[in-house]
Amino acid sequence: MSTHIIEELLSNLPEKEVPVRSVMVGVHWTAVCSSHCGLATTFAPDKPHDHSTHVRNVGNLHRKSAQELAKYALSKNTMEAGIGIAAINSLLEFDExxxxxxxxxxxxxxxxxxxxxxxxxxxxxxxxxxxxxxxxxxxxxxxxxxxxxxxxxxxxxxxxxxxxxxxxxxxxxxxxxxxxxxxxxxxxxxxxxxxxxxxxxxxxxxxxxxxxxVIDETAVLNAISQGATFQQVSGxxxxxxxxx
Incomplete structure (x- = not known):
């Protein structure tokens, strides 16, 4: 398994730190909101309550910068990595x-x-x-x-x-x-x-x-927090x- 692409994505993020407004890890989807609201699949652990699946700094993730959270994408813990990918997506700028x-x-x-x-x-x-x-x-x-x-x-x-x-x-x-x-x-x-x-x-x-x-952050966060699959997410x- 390799993380070269993730490392390149991280190196291309804005240098100026962007505060995280919210983090939500739902059953199916994870969202991190900073410049934008970024999404990623939630990879549930194979073993509930396994210590290796604990997320670092849980409860305080919203106090970190989006760039700090983005580095979680490198983690072998898939719940952390999902948070990291969502954080990367929250920082990306593109022309629709x-x-x-x-x-x-x-x-x-x-x-x-x-x-x-x-x-x-x-x-x-x-x-x-x-x-x-x-x-x-x-x-x-x-x-x-x-x-x-x-x-x-x-x-x-x-x-x-x-x-x-x-x-x-x-x-x-x-x-x-x-x-x-x-x-x-x-x-x-x-x-x-x-x-x-x-x-x-x-x-x-x-x-x-x-x-x-994400074009309607409130609708997306409400759906994710209530266990929505992607087909059930509006906005x-x-x-x-x-x-x-």
Whole structure:
């Protein structure tokens, strides 16, 4: 597992410290609000009450700067790492005018028509994509019927013409390795609300990054605090950017 991409994301954050306004770790989603409200998947610990899953400085995270919290992204503790990725996302600046109106599933169907497609993460659109492509391989840490386990990635991804990788792979520090498995000519999409909208991902082989922008912070925090899945969260705009 590697954290080179996270380290690059951290080095590209604003130098001037930005105070954290709030931190919320919900069942499914984590939010950190500083310059903006950033989101990341909550990776629940495998063992409840395991000491290794304790979050450092819990109860005082909102007293830190966003840059300090962003460094949590390097932690092997996935709850801390999720807080860190959300903090990174809360600091990123980008021009919405550069975004394209594109649905990630539509891109995968168009680019994957007659080709081999690998998707890391079990997304809701998978049945639709499966009908439109030659072969669809889904790689998932918690596989359901038809999925492949995470350790199958090294066999599957090098054979794929189109690869879609969940941005939450940054949280468990697998994104670097997954991108390294892609063949040079593969079309690569990094997607999901955890995905940092940063050119750093283009530098590492992404053709499209599809992330999110919180446009109604109150609505998002209310939903997350009440255990919402992403489909239940309102106040978020999905944005996709293509490699320049």
């Amino acid at each position: 005018n550069d975004a394209v109106e594109v649905n990630a599933s539509e891109v995968l169907m168009e680019r994957g028509a007659g080709k081999n497609v690998a998707i890391v993460g079990h997304f809701p659109f998978i049945p639709k994509v499966k009908k439109a492509v030659n072969n669809l391989w889904v790689i998932e840490q918690n596989p359901v019927e038809g999925d492949h386990p995470a350790n199958a990635a090294s066999d599957i991804i090098p054979r794929a013409d189109v690869v879609a990788i969940t941005g939450s792979s940054l949280i468990n520090h697998t994104l670097d390795d997954l991108l390294g498995l892609c063949k040079p000519e593969a079309f690569v999409v990094i997607l999901g609300p955890s995905t940092p909208i940063s050119p750093v991902l283009f530098d590492h082989g992404a053709n499209i990054i599809a992330g999110s922008k 978020v705009r999905l944005l996709a950017f293509t490699c320049p």
